[in-house]
Amino acid sequence: MKFVAFPRELQGTGASRRLRNAGKVPGIVYGAGEPSKIELDHNALFHALKKEAFHSSLLDMELAGKTEQVLLRDVQMHPFKPIVLHVDFQRVDATTRIQKKVPLHFSGEENAPAVKLDKCLINHVVTELEIECLASKLPEFLAVDLSRLAKGQSLHVGDLELDAGIKVVLRGKKNPVIASVVNPAAEEAQPEVVAAPVKAAPTKAKKTEKQNKK
Numbered sequence: 001m002k003f004v005a006f007p008r009e010l011q012g013t014g015a016s017r018r019l020r021n022a023g024k025v026p027g028i029v030y031g032a033g034e035p036s037k038i039e040l041d042h043n044a045l046f047h048a049l050k051k052e053a054f055h056s057s058l059l060d061m062e063l064a065g066k067t068e069q070v071l072l073r074d075v076q077m078h079p080f081k082p083i084v085l086h087v088d089f090q091r092v093d094a095t096t097r098i099q100k101k102v103p104l105h106f107s108g109e110e111n112a113p114a115v116k117l118d119k120c121l122i123n124h125v126v127t128e129l130e131i132e133c134l135a136s137k138l139p140e141f142l143a144v145d146l147s148r149l150a151k152g153q154s155l156h157v158g159d160l161e162l163d164a165g166i167k168v169v170l171r172g173k174k175n176p177v178i179a180s181v182v183n184p185a186a187e188e189a190q191p192e193v194v195a196a197p198v199k200a201a202p203t204k205a206k207k208t209e210k211q212n213k214k
Contacts, residue, residue, distance in 0.1 A: 001051070001053055001054055001057065001059050002059070002060040002062065003040070003045070003048060003060075003061060003062070004044075004061075005027070005029075005038040005039070005040050005061055005062065006038065006039050006063070007036070007037070007063065007064055008026060008037040008038050009037075011037060016086075020042070020083070020085070023041065023042045023043065024039045024040065024042060025040045025041075025042050025045050025085070025086065025087060026038075027039065027086060027087040027088065027089065028089070029061070029068075029070060029089045029091050030088070030090060030091065031070075031090045031092060031096075032091050032092075032093065036063065036091075038063060038089075040087065042083070042084060045087065046082070046084055049075065049084065052103055052141070053140050054072060055072055056100065056102045056103060056139075056140055056141065057138060057139075057140045058070075058071065058092070058136075058138055059071065059072065059089070061089065068091055069091070069093065069135065070089040070090060070092065071089065071090045071135070071138075072089060073089060073090045074086075074087065074088035075087050075088075092135040094134065094135060094136035095134065095135075095136075096134070097132065097134055097135075098135050099130060099131070100130065100131060100138060101128050101129065101130045101131075102129065102130075102131055102138075102139060102140070102141055102142055103127060103128045103141045103142075104124075104126065104127055104129060104142050104144050105144065106144045106146055106179065107143065107145060107147075108147030109122050109146045111147045112146050112147055112148065112150070112181075113148075113149070114149050114150050114152075114153065114181040115149075118151040118184070119184045120151055120181050120182060121182040122179055122180070122181055122182070123179060123180050123181075123182050124178075124179050125176075125177050125178055126176070126177075126178055129157070129169075130168070130169040130171075131162075131166055131167065131168055132166075132168075132169050133165050133166040133167070137165050137166060139163070142160065143161075144178060144179065149179070149181055151181055151183070152181060153180075154177045154178075154179065155177070155180070156175045156176065156177055156178060157170065157175055157176055158175045160178070
């Protein structure tokens with residue numbers, strides 16, 4: 001994806017406030033070389049942020065007539081208004097080794113034996129993973145094939161088919177679950193219902209006996 005940025009001359013809290021009032025967003029580009037202070041059109045940036053690829057892929061930034069490759073690293077939003085307050089980008093090249101979270105795209109769920117034959121559900125335990133690779137090899141997403149999952153099975157990070165040079169950054173668990181099969185609701189254990197004892201109605205003979213005593 002490509003976007004346009006402009007050099008930011010003025011700095012400071014007051015200057016940033018005036019930029020925002022003018023429909024601009026202050027930002028910074030760091031990485032190789034000196035950091036660059038930039039400004040971007042707010043509406044264009046706001047709509048770009050709605051696209052998944054803007055968060056997880058290499059971006060072509062046009063700045064002062066030159067195009068550089070950058071990664072989106074941080075976005076600061078207003079606490080309760082749909083307003084972007086600040087953005088950070090990292091300048092990279094093809095030889096830069098990076099760590100970045102990328103989304104998971106699940107497919108084949110409807111063809112999985114667990115769903116097709118046993119009427120189970122498949123729970124997506126995680127929706128993104130952090131990976132390490134060269135910037136030039138950064139994928140927009142990781143494809144996850146669920147078509148072979150059977151009842152009682154789970155899919156783990158180690159089951160993913162990754163391109164050469166890409167590895168998942170694991171923190172804590174060595175082989176965490178990505179997706180798991182959930183049994184149909186009908187098979188869930190139902191609590192046993194015990195009916196309360198019903199008192200027998202007094203017989204006609206007992207009623208007559210009580211009346212005679214009176």
